[in-house]
Amino acid sequence: MAFRSTAARFQQVITTAAKTPAKKSLADAKKMASFSKKNAPADWVQRSDHHLITIDMPGLSHEDFKITTDANEITIKTKERERVELEDDKWHAKERYVGTVVRKFEFPDGAKLSKEDVEAVEVTLSPASGSNQHLKLGFLGLGIMGTAMARNLVKAGYDVTVWNRSASKCEALVSEGARRGSTPKNVTEMCDVTFAMLADPVAALEVALGSDGALGGLGSGKGYVDVSTVDAGTTKTVCEAVKSSGSLFLEAPVSGSKKPAEEGKLIFLAAGDKELYDTVVPMLDVMGKSRFYLGAPGNGAAMKIVVNMIMGSMMASFAEGLILGDKAGLDPQTILEVLSQGAINNPMFSLKGPTMLARNYAPAFPLKHQQKDLRLALDMSDKLLQNIPIAAAANEVYKVAKALDQRKNKNIIIQM
């Protein structure tokens, strides 16, 4: 973990189910704060649909916290923090608290939550101080990923203006506190930093550079962050146009699917203007669990494509293995179990295996996007004169699956 010279503060954004108590909280927050451990003073404000708790816990980040809820309270516990003391060190001050911090927050008025309520309580940890909450954020593209990511920014208290080609997808977020933009240009005009999460290179170029596109509202002092999965060439084209407007540009495609997006656990693969990266770190930390800064524009796209190329080949092979095993009379459930105990166990097999066996093809990562990523990998390999025969074969499988289109947007590979 990087050392921070200033105290980092963290917010918990807690969205509760309808039945959760919705009463006074500020007085309770003050009362609770008076019990606070010396290094963890807290504020607690209750908003229309969520509670916002801000705690000072210097030098800590997401992975240092464990948050649990039960019927009465939320417990936030940090891991043990240790001071490093070398033999020759001569200490002049030891004022900082090291050790474990435990903060408990009782629900207002001693209210008890039912099991269902407790399960519905969502807790997101995000940096507050230096969180650049004063910046107005735009979000273009509210598909599976964009909706979840923009929602986390809204929940974290950011002022977010959203736009989507099919306008109806803005409704839910607007009802949750986002503003609505009429065009990408209108959004970038209104906002300091605008994120874009779009289907593919065509969409990314159209939204950024097309008529009424984002470029029209950009200018000096603003930033454009494209988090879509596109090729390096597209990224560079958008980057050049954005920079020519005087704005900063960052690409930051993500690893992780619908659930990690909902839970704020994405992995960002960022590249481009470092200054913009530093500005949006708090927002990336709201939407993700980790981030990589990879240098020049195009490196984020390349990393994402490599990762998804591996994933595409792996999942095609996984499906093929299940089918072959099934044909051979093996119990598919047992195949999953054997895989889960072996060296090739991985979260994707554990997540997708049971849904594939249950013939549940509801898309988290639409098949057309996986095929697009293999296509981009092949294009990249062509430019680099690198053979990638396994990915090429997998691409043929996804192409057929896409063309069959028996179940639009559904993973039908297992049925082939």
Ligand SMILES: NC(=O)C1=CN([C@@H]2O[C@H](COP(=O)(O)OP(=O)(O)OC[C@H]3O[C@@H](n4cnc5c(N)ncnc54)[C@H](OP(=O)(O)O)[C@@H]3O)[C@@H](O)[C@H]2O)C=CC1
């Ligand atoms: N789903 C996943 O698990 C992951 C996806 N990704 C990548 O993130 C991106 C978005 O994925 P996801 O949210 O799943 O995709 P969706 O298909 O759910 O959403 C695509 C978004 O792009 C918009 N769009 C498509 N074409 C155009 C266009 N020509 N002009 C303007 N807007 C357009 C859609 O608008 P409309 O609603 O009007 O159709 C929608 O907002 C993709 O690049 C994908 O590869 C990355 C990591 C994980």
Ligand SMILES: O=CCCC(=O)O
């Ligand atoms: O691009 C989509 C990636 C999906 C995932 O990482 O689970």
